[in-house]
Amino acid sequence: MRQSGKVVRITIIGFGNVGGCVAEVLMRRREAFIREYGIDFRVVGVADAKGVFVSEDGIKWDILRSFRERHSISRNTDMSALELIEDVEHDIVVEATPTNLKSGEPGLSHIIAALRASRHVVTSNKGPVALKYDELMNIADAKGVQLRFEATVGGAMPLISLIQNLEGNEVTAIKGVLNGTCNYILTRMYEEKIPFEHALREAQALGIAESDPSQDISGEDTAVKLVILANAVFHMKASLDDVSVQGISEITPEALKLADDAGYTIKLVGEVSRERLEVAPRLVLKGDPLDVRGTLNVATVKTDIAGDITIVGKGAGPKEAASAVLSDMLKICTTEKLR
Numbered sequence: 001m002r003q004s005g006k007v008v009r010i011t012i013i014g015f016g017n018v019g020g021c022v023a024e025v026l027m028r029r030r031e032a033f034i035r036e037y038g039i040d041f042r043v044v045g046v047a048d049a050k051g052v053f054v055s056e057d058g059i060k061w062d063i064l065r066s067f068r069e070r071h072s073i074s075r076n077t078d079m080s081a082l083e084l085i086e087d088v089e090h091d092i093v094v095e096a097t098p099t100n101l102k103s104g105e106p107g108l109s110h111i112i113a114a115l116r117a118s119r120h121v122v123t124s125n126k127g128p129v130a131l132k133y134d135e136l137m138n139i140a141d142a143k144g145v146q147l148r149f150e151a152t153v154g155g156a157m158p159l160i161s162l163i164q165n166l167e168g169n170e171v172t173a174i175k176g177v178l179n180g181t182c183n184y185i186l187t188r189m190y191e192e193k194i195p196f197e198h199a200l201r202e203a204q205a206l207g208i209a210e211s212d213p214s215q216d217i218s219g220e221d222t223a224v225k226l227v228i229l230a231n232a233v234f235h236m237k238a239s240l241d242d243v244s245v246q247g248i249s250e251i252t253p254e255a256l257k258l259a260d261d262a263g264y265t266i267k268l269v270g271e272v273s274r275e276r277l278e279v280a281p282r283l284v285l286k287g288d289p290l291d292v293r294g295t296l297n298v299a300t301v302k303t304d305i306a307g308d309i310t311i312v313g314k315g316a317g318p319k320e321a322a323s324a325v326l327s328d329m330l331k332i333c334t335t336e337k338l339r
Contacts, residue, residue: 005034009090014097015048017318051075095123104128115139122328124151133231148328153225155320157313169303173273176299180315181216182268218247219279222270246280
């Protein structure tokens, strides 16, 4: 006999790799979510560059897959993404459009519209959270809804959740390797004694680096994550202009060899505290918790009572981001009485 659960209606705005992966997991694990959490997730609307598709009873997987795989499919409505957010009955908006660090758009407008319509929001989009954190949280608080953004920092590594579970502790600093692309490049340079350009081309060929990797290798991506942590954890009202940033493009195999001979490796490290916002290549002692290889991310959270707590996880990729999004969705469902 098929089990039933509380129906939770979802819209996904931005149906690329992350949004599509979220939908795929929701469909594949639907029965498990009903059985384990008593929640029946139903995707009732999706929006991407092709338009909007809506089904208030839940969109079937063959249609969602057609969207995800970029097959030709006719939208079934003339509404916009904003109209989908405002007018279709649903509980949670997953905002997964690409990051825009200049204006935050279109994700910023999507999130504001969702919060003002009393929808909970889960986002993987770093731009709006980095640029307008206080404004967004004020709207969420006024409307009595949640804005969650675990996927914006560390991918599948549940860094923000860890910090939220440290009640009673004062977090004094967070330091870590927060960009999987840079970590992969430096790892390959160290292991194979190859120059930066060679390692970058390899990362691009494997899909680890973007065709335009400038945000990653310049340190900007790590800086954005530090801004999010600065504002969410330390309430600093920080912006990208407040971060001292140095990337990895000047690192040479010779520098890595010198570090290795002295018992160190070189990592792109981001550090945030009330006194410091900095991204730079740093010497890391071999065997130190920050000495992780490949695309792994790692972060050490320094606290006054619990001491140092280190967390490691996969930081890059749509599956990793989808994992964080799903975790946030379940937290909303288990802490809120949804309609």
